[in-house]
Amino acid sequence: xxxxxxxxxxxxxxxxxxxxxxxxxxxxxxxxxxxxxxxxxxxxxxxxxxxxxxxxxxxxxxxxxxxxxxxxxxxxxxxxxxxxxxxxxxxxxxxxxxxxxxxxxxxxxxxxxxxxxxxxxxxxxxxxxxxxxxxxxxxxxxxxxxxxxxxxxxxxxxxxxxxxxxxxxxxxxxxxxxxxxxxxxxxxxxxxxxxxxxxxxxxxxxxxxxxxxxxxxxxxxxxxxxxxxxxxxxxxxxxx
Amino acid sequence: xxxxxxxxxxxxxxxxxxxxxxxxxxxxxxxxxxxxxxxxxxxxxxxxxxxxxxxxxxxxxxxxxxxxxxxxxxxxxxxxxxxxxxxxxxxxxxxxxxxxxxxxxxxxxxxxxxxxxxxxxxxxxxxxxxxxxxxxxxxxxxxxxxxxxxxxxxxxxxxxxxxxxxxxxxxxxxxxxxxxxxxxxxxxxxxxxxxxxxxxxxxxxxxxxxxxxxxxxxxxxxxxxxxxxxxxxxxxxxxxxxxxxxxxxxxxxxxxxxxxxxxxxxxxxxxxxxxxxxxxxxxxxxxxxxxxxxxxxxxxxxxxxxxxxxxxxxxxxxxxxxxxxxxxxxxxxxxxxxxxxxxxxxxxxxxxxxxxxxxxxxxxxxxxxxxxxxxxxxxxxxxxxxxxxxxxxxxxxxxxxxxxxxxxxxxxxxxxxxxxxxxxxxxxxxxxxxxxxxxxxxxxxxxxxxxxxxxxxxxxxxxxxxxxxxxxxxxxxxxxxxxxxxxxxxxxxxxxxxxxxxxxxxxxxxxxxxxxxxxxxxxxxxxxxxxxxxxxxxxxxxxx
Numbered sequence: 009x010x011x012x013x014x015x016x017x018x019x020x021x022x023x024x025x026x027x028x029x030x031x032x033x034x035x036x037x038x039x040x041x042x043x044x045x046x047x048x049x050x051x052x053x054x055x056x057x058x059x060x061x062x063x064x065x066x067x068x069x070x071x072x073x074x075x076x077x078x079x080x081x082x083x084x085x086x087x088x089x090x091x092x093x094x095x096x097x098x099x100x101x102x103x104x105x106x107x108x109x110x111x112x113x114x115x116x117x118x119x120x121x122x123x124x125x126x127x128x129x130x131x132x133x134x135x136x137x138x139x140x141x142x143x144x145x146x147x148x149x150x151x152x153x154x155x156x157x158x159x160x161x162x163x164x165x166x167x168x169x170x171x172x173x174x175x176x177x178x179x180x181x182x183x184x185x186x187x188x189x190x191x192x193x194x195x196x197x198x199x200x201x202x203x204x205x206x207x208x209x210x211x212x213x214x215x216x217x218x219x220x221x222x223x224x225x226x227x228x229x230x231x232x233x234x235x236x237x238x239x240x241x242x243x244x245x246x247x248x
Numbered sequence: 249x250x251x252x253x254x255x256x257x258x259x260x261x262x263x264x265x266x267x268x269x270x271x272x273x274x275x276x277x278x279x280x281x282x283x284x285x286x287x288x289x290x291x292x293x294x295x296x297x298x299x300x301x302x303x304x305x306x307x308x309x310x311x312x313x314x315x316x317x318x319x320x321x322x323x324x325x326x327x328x329x330x331x332x333x334x335x336x337x338x339x340x341x342x343x344x345x346x347x348x349x350x351x352x353x354x355x356x357x358x359x360x361x362x363x364x365x366x367x368x369x370x371x372x373x374x375x376x377x378x379x380x381x382x383x384x385x386x387x388x389x390x391x392x393x394x395x396x397x398x399x400x401x402x403x404x405x406x407x408x409x410x411x412x413x414x415x416x417x418x419x420x421x422x423x424x425x426x427x428x429x430x431x432x433x434x435x436x437x438x439x440x441x442x443x444x445x446x447x448x449x450x451x452x453x454x455x456x457x458x459x460x461x462x463x464x465x466x467x468x469x470x471x472x473x474x475x476x477x478x479x480x481x482x483x484x485x486x487x488x489x490x491x492x493x494x495x496x497x498x499x500x501x502x503x504x505x506x507x508x509x510x511x512x513x514x515x516x517x518x519x520x521x522x523x524x525x526x527x528x529x530x531x532x533x534x535x536x537x538x539x540x541x542x543x544x545x546x547x548x549x550x551x552x553x554x555x556x557x558x559x560x561x562x563x564x565x566x567x568x569x570x571x572x573x574x575x576x577x578x579x580x581x582x583x584x585x586x587x588x589x590x591x592x593x594x595x596x597x598x599x600x601x602x603x604x605x606x607x608x609x610x611x612x613x614x615x616x617x618x619x620x621x622x623x624x625x626x627x628x629x630x631x632x633x634x635x636x637x638x639x640x641x642x643x644x645x646x647x648x649x650x651x652x653x654x655x656x657x658x659x660x661x662x663x664x665x666x667x668x669x670x671x672x673x674x675x676x677x678x679x680x681x682x683x684x685x686x687x688x689x690x691x692x693x694x695x696x697x698x699x700x701x702x703x704x705x706x707x708x709x710x711x712x713x714x715x716x717x718x719x720x721x722x723x724x725x726x727x728x729x730x731x732x733x734x735x736x737x738x739x740x741x742x743x744x745x746x747x748x749x750x751x752x753x754x755x756x757x758x759x760x761x762x763x764x765x766x767x768x769x770x771x772x773x774x775x776x777x778x779x780x781x782x783x784x785x786x787x788x789x790x791x792x
Binding site: 056057058077078079081082086088092093094095096097099100101104105107108109110111112113114118121122131132133134135136137 | 541542543544546547548549550551552553554555557558559561562565566569570639640642643645646647648649650
């Protein structure tokens with residue numbers, strides 16, 4: 009479970025995230041939506057400890073990211089929106105690096121690397137440097153890293169970007185299986201169809217303010233609309 | 249036709265130099281670098297002018313003094329050709345932005361003219377530094393007329409065109425074959441190592457003669473028989489033409505030579521143009537692709553390791569797999585020991601050993617310490633500890649890593665890499681200086697002490713002045729305040745120790761104890777700073 013408690017962030021004089029209060033419950037796939045520059049990435053970066061929080065607090069499975077940082081970071085796995093990290097490592101070196109950092113046993117990680125790298129069709133490229141991978145392959149490698157780690161909370165920033173349809177489908181299936189076991193998936197996306205078919209709950213953010221948080225039926229009820237999520241989203245964020 | 253060239257040149261200049269005047273640290277680094285170059289120039293300049301003076305005095309009566317200009321043009325050609333080979337290789341093939349330009353609707357020659365701007369800045373700076381002092385001094389010695397200086401100035405713009413064009417064509421041709429393997433990193437490393445070998449060879453050539461009178465004698469003897477001028481004419485005719493251009497009695501003859509020189513330079517540029525159009529894309533396309541080898545399961549199973557071990561391994565892998573880091577932090581540092589061996593061997597092998605024996609205990613001891621400080625103190629490996637992560641630093645912020653683990657893993661990686669030059673230096677010292685076992689042990693002990701101090705100083709300076717927003721690794725080794733601070737503090741604090749040892753002239757054992765105490769206090773103070781820093785560590789400071 010992820011808990012954001014009156015979180016506030018500003019850059020210089022500009023408010024990026026304003027008093028966001030949000031609970032991402034266990035056993036749910038949670039979609040975090042908003043137009044470009046709405047504050048999604050800033051929020052995700054605060055949740056993952058990349059950015060400091062100005063005021064408020066964030067806990068992951070009860071562990072505070074600001075005060076109990078390392079313990080909180082062991083609770084989640086993160087796939088960033090631009091997976092251009094550790095470019096000089098080979099795919100296999102990166103996955104073992106992740107395994108060592110999160111203390112995954114040698115047997116477990118070997119089995120997981122083999123299973124998920126094959127599932128995402130990157131197994132044969134594991135001896136190449138990440139630098140030579142396409143965007144989609146990098147994305148798949150970082151998702152494989154997350155699956156090697158197997159944390160209870162997944163935080164994914166635009167995870168479908170660059171994925172081929174097969175990999176995209178597999179990731180969605182894995183997300184469903186993960187939450188079915190009582191775990192949490194928190195992800196941001198611009199692909200509203202994906203959010204619509206996948207998410208148990210959504211939150212919509214605009215200019216750092218939370219516009220809505222709830223299930224899709226609740227959203228339709230609130231906005232008295234039988235239209236698609238895309239239509240409601242465009243209505244809500246039209247002046248963004 | 250020229251519009252795309254102008255746009256491309258503007259972009260190249262912005263990317264290379266826009267930060268120089270915006271960031272005071274970069275500007276300061278640049279100014280200090282230029283002052284350093286000026287200092288070296290003045291040191292060698294005096295020697296060179298002395299040689300010219302002697303040659304001129306010897307050859308002037310026989311009317312052969314123009315050999316000075318012939319030699320100048322020939323030397324300029326060789327130096328600029330070697331320099332251009334490296335610069336062109338980097339600018340045309342190894343910069344990270346190559347693929348960003350390949351899809352633009354521009355001709356290859358337009359792209360390469362724009363990409364030549366940065367290398368040409370260096371080439372013209374080197375030309376100015378070598379050509380102007382000698383040609384102007386020659387003009388003064390020979391009481392040349394004003395026209396000499398006008399033609400000399402015109403020639404300045406033409407001189408680099410031929411070597412630069414020839415180097416470009418050579419590189420483009422070679423890269424046709426290198427690209428067959430499509431391994432950009434390997435070719436980059438090979439190119440760098442060839443550059444180092446050329447540097448060592450140049451050093452050997454320079455060391456063959458270091459007595460101005462001897463050099464003057466040799467040149468004068470060759471010139472009397474027309475030897476050197478003949479050589480210049482045979483291998484590089486433009487040197488002969490340029491010499492005659494400047495020394496001809498008639499303005500019209502000079503003008504004729506100038507026209508011939510310009511025709512040759514135009515022909516060289518045409519070669520550059522033709523090679524750009526025919527060869528460049530064939531060599532550049534596909535340089536960024538992977539190995540094409542399929543993963544065969546080797547290394548799939550690996551034993552679990554500690555976080556510090558895993559991180560240290562990642563550090564060392566990154567340094568060895570990134571050509572720029574490998575060349576600067578590993579191969580580059582091996583040059584110093586090799587150069588030292590060259591210097592000693594070029595002197596006299598047996599006298600080097602006897603010199604080592606003749607030095608009394610503390611003299612040899614101070615020499616050992618100084619050699620170690622120079623070898624290890626100038627290695628940038630710890631100065632890029634954090635900066636080399638660049639954009640990947642962001643991962644440190646979401647991974648469950650403690651700052652303590654990161655710092656110690658980075659220190660260990662830098663310390664271990666520094667052991668390479670130490671080992672080479674040690675082997676060279678043992679065999680060339682024929683050290684006794686006791687002296688060899690002392691050497692290793694001092695090297696390890698110096699390594700500890702220098703590694704922490706470098707890491708700290710990078711922690712305080714990191715450069716994470718680079719687009720190319722090479723930016724980390726150019727005009728950085730962190731490098732300057734680290735080198736000044738390392739060489740300064742250890743140089744002070746050496747000065748104290750020389751001043752106090754203590755007995756060998758006392759010197760050793762004093763050194764151990766001094767460096768231990770230094771390392772303890774540095775470790776204390778690291779501890780304090782870790783206590784208040786806020787990793788996000790590095791992203792600001």
